[in-house]
Every structure is written in structure tokens, then in C-alpha cells.
Amino acid sequence: MTSAAKGSPSPRLTRNQAMVYDALVSASGAMTAYQLLDALRAEGLNAPPQIYRALQRLTDIGLVHRLESTHAFVACQHGDGTGHDTAAFAICDDCGDVVELSDARLARDLRSLADGSGFTPHRASIELHGTCERCRPAND
């Protein structure tokens, strides 16, 4: 699986950016910057700035999201389009799996909640920690 551009506004990725993005997609989960660095040393990336610069660009264009609460990064699970600014993440504290959730109602509620305080939101970080379906104890 390669770093093919997706939808509308995806400029071509540079080599480093493609390597980082591919690593995140292959991981099918979140990775920290230093995990990416370790994974990509074999391919010639040697120092943190190379990773962080690629991640900066990838998050800027919406291909990658940053998980603030775990200091990790995850490839966008949507078709790249909209909703990035209010994406929510369900992070399993047991297995580390991350699922990206998007919901118009949630976005609307957040916006109205902010408006009620005179606040103009620019971006949101919404991260749920808990237990995913597969890790939940079998009892109901």
C-alpha cells in the first residue's frame, strides 16, 4: 500500500512524508514519533526532526491525527475529506487500538457550547479513553 494521494487537496508527499505515512497506515494503530523513528531507521531516517517534520506536514494536510493524550500519531481513518477539526478518538487503554469517530451532532453541540461562552473554536481535540469491544470482559 502506497502513499497515493487521496481526494481533493492532497499535494504529493515527499519521500520522508510517504515513509512516515506508510508506516502509520501499516501499523493500523497509533505510534509515537520515536517508534516511527525506530521503525524507519532501516530506511534512512536517523533523527527526530525528520520524523516530526513529516508528521507536522501530514497533520497539516489532514492525513494524520495527533493524539494529545498519548503523544502518539495515527493515520486518518476517514476518506480524507471533512470533519477533521472535530474528529473524536476512542482509545483502548487495554490494547492501544484507536478508532476515529465523527459525528455531526457532537460537532454541533461543541460549537454551541463554545458559542455560549463567547468562544470561537478553531480546532478540537476529543479523546475517549476506555475499553474497546474486543477487550471488554465477556460479562454483560
Next chain:
Amino acid sequence: MTSAAKGSPSPRLTRNQAMVYDALVSASGAMTAYQLLDALRAEGLNAPPQIYRALQRLTDIGLVHRLESTHAFVACQHGDGTGHDTAAFAICDDCGDVVELSDARLARDLRSLADGSGFTPHRASIELHGTCERCRPAND
């Protein structure tokens, strides 16, 4: 959820915990651990673990919230009661001011969104970045 004792709002803080909490309340805003350390050196706190331990306890009992996206800590702005597990924060990127928002509808939306994915949430981190009322350009 809401496990803080109702009868005793403050479970007797130790000296260090009280110093850290007082510093956060006086700041009327967010502070990083190292800002707290600098502020409290004069009172005898010398090393990061002393700060982090106090913060750990204060967040455990709900008197302090951690802002994941800014690596900072803020005193709870509620009357201490419930809603801590789904509190949202509006963080002004201009002046740094932080307002704690709480909304039952938001909490419900998040829960139902998670349930739809078979996810069982334990805690949420909801942080809005943007511009507060006072910092917003006057037109618009």
C-alpha cells in the same frame, strides 16, 4: 465517575498538595508542572516529582484537570461536584485563558457515539482551541 466524596469536598490535602493547588487557583489559569515548580521553589519544592505527585493526587480527586494538548494543569472551575469525566475546555490560543465547560448533552452524545462502536469510555479529554471573547477581533 463522581467518586469524590460528597460529604467532604476536600479530602484533606497534604502540605505539598495544598501548595500546588493554591498556586493553580491563584494563577486563575493553566500552569505547566515546571511553571509550578518555579513558582514554588521559594516555598521549598525543589524537584519535579514533588510537583507531579501532588498533581497526580489533585487530578485523582478532581480538584485539578490536566490539559493534554498544552501539557498544563488547571484548577477545576466547577463547584467540585460531578461532570469531571466529560468536562470540556475552551483554551484561548491568544491569551492562554482556559474556561471549563460542562454539558450533559455533550456527555450523552459522546457516550452514544462510543456505544455505537462498542467502546466503553472511562474518561474523556475534550479540548477546544480557538479565540476567547476578549481576544476576538472586534469586527465580525
Next chain:
DNA sequence: CGGGCGAACGTTATGATATAACAACAACGC
């Protein structure tokens, strides 16, 4: 062609955030 220029690169060094580990001590029940 080739000069200019902005973006990306590689590298070194350092800054910022957070925790491990351990010895000393206080508070408390018995």
C-alpha cells in the same frame, strides 16, 4: 541553460515534559 528561491533535508545539540528508584520519616493501629 542556469540563476534564483523557497521547501525539504540531514545533522547536532538542546530544551521541555515526566517518571523510576530509594532512603528517610511521620502517622496510626495494635
Next chain:
DNA sequence: GCGTTGTTGTTATATCATAACGTTCGCCCG
């Protein structure tokens, strides 16, 4: 007293992230 438990103070170190600098790349335009 004496153990148990939790907090403290301290040193050292782990983890996360960026500053700064010169070099190279891609590409437009003269």
C-alpha cells in the same frame, strides 16, 4: 515499641519535541 502505610526529598534518567544551521532539491523564469 513495632510494623504498616503513605508522603517526602533527592538523584538520576527516560521520553517527547524543537532550535539552529548549512546543504540539497524542485521548479519557475529570465
